[in-house]
């Protein structure tokens with residue numbers, strides 16, 4: 001469950017990051033586009049404003065009497081000189097319209113006598129403006145700027161038109177663009193699709209948005225009381241998905257798959273029992289316990305059996321829990337080598353000093369199909385000057401699967417001077433046939449037959465039969481798992497030479513074993 005969650009997180013995290021980066025990169029691109037658009041819009045708005053006010057200035061310098069033919073002539077010249085200016089004209093002090101460059105002087109009549117409403121804004125230099133668009137005679141809805149009895153009118157579209165097309169950087173989002181008079185906080189012009197009140201609200205928002213946060217940009221002019229607001233549209237999700245940078249997304253997905261694969265591999269490699277066991281082999285996490293073997297006649301120790309343990313996170317794991325896995329996964333040979341190394345590291349001095357003692361080592365099927373371990377053993381003993389008969393071999397019948405190979409390897413161990421014992425004798429089906437095939441030095445009677453001694457069970461006499469058979473074949477007997485005196489004396493009486501079990505001693509550390517032997521020699 002936990003592992004599945006890890007793999008899932010490993011897969012989804014990079015994909016999610018990819019999505020995040022895809023969105024960020026999309027937003028960054030969007031923000032870049034908005035910024036460029038705002039810059040261009042501000043340039044254009046300042047340009048239009050400059051034209052309108054310089055047209056106003058030029059009209060102010062015309063010396064002719066307002067609405068005379070020469071005055072109108074001058075107005076027409078000024079209007080054509082300034083692209084943004086659509087019309088210009090004169091009004092009287094009450095705002096009544098007098099004449100325009102387009103319609104000329106107007107007599108009181110059809111159009112005459114019309115008044116402009118009071119202006120929306122008065123600037124410091126006497127400039128007045130009408131932000132509500134005025135329906136000027138001869139013109140359309142116009143943005144009108146005036147001063148001292150004259151005015152200029154402009155199509156507000158001049159402020160915003162063409163900004164996007166001039167930018168010319170690919171498919172610009174269908175953004176809203178507005179120009180605002182910052183002193184009056186009034187909208188001067190917007191693109192047709194934009195919502196003026198929304199743009200004004202964005203402009204009034206006190207906090208300038210962060211680069212990525214909101215899809216809009218406000219730019220204020222440094223020299224004029226105007227600002228532009230550019231907002232990106234809130235596109236529908238499918239629209240945004242289509243424009244997502246797929247590189248980031250696919251990259252994230254690919255990284256996710258790779259990471260998940262790696263996580264799965266890591267988990268199998270390091271967290272599965274198999275992975276942990278191979279780690280243990282690599283890190284030499286095995287220790288060895290020594291269980292004394294005693295002569296049943298004298299009760300003196302003659303040697304010990306080396307029993308491997310796995311020291312795993314301060315826990316001691318018994319061999320029954322990992323030897324089968326190690327055999328199955330091809331790790332057993334490395335473990336056998338480490339057991340031998342440990343035995344020699346801990347007991348080589350002892351064995352050299354007391355050549356009558358021995359240590360027996362358990363081998364598995366993997367060790368019995370090739371003479372590999374014999375080579376390792378031979379080289380190690382030559383280095384340590386320990387006699388071959390001091391290292392003995394215990395082989396279970398499970399190790400005789402390939403009977404021909406086992407026969408050869410067992411023969412080679414014996415030829416090299418290592419006595420060989422058949423372990424767990426009697427628990428396999430073919431114990432007898434093995435005995436006829438192989439020459440061995442001793443049988444170890446399995447604990448299960450020792451357990452039943454003194455009970456009325458049918459198997460209670462098996463131990464005695466095995467001892468008889470061993471005598472016939474002229475091999476020695478070691479009885480395992482002796483826990484009670486009754487068992488020891490029975491086995492001795494039936495002719496078993498050696499015994500091993502808690503009655504004598506549990507498995508010991510090397511130091512404990514050396515002390516145990518020392519005590520026995522004195523006593």
Ligand code: C2E
Nearest residue numbers: 306307308318319320323339362363364481482483501502
């Ligand atoms: P085994 O070779 O039959 O070893 C005897 C087992 O019986 C040991 O268990 C020992 O601790 C236990 N034992 C000894 N005396 C008594 C007793 O009086 N009462 C009881 N209840 N138990 C007793 P251990 O150490 O857990 O080993 C279990 C098996 O693991 C061994 O059985 C052996 O087949 C295998 N093994 C141990 N060390 C190695 C090794 O280095 N290599 C290989 N391939 N197998 C090993």
Ligand code: CA
Nearest residue numbers: 305362394423
């Ligand atoms: Ca054994």
Ligand code: CA
Nearest residue numbers: 424446447480
């Ligand atoms: Ca056994």
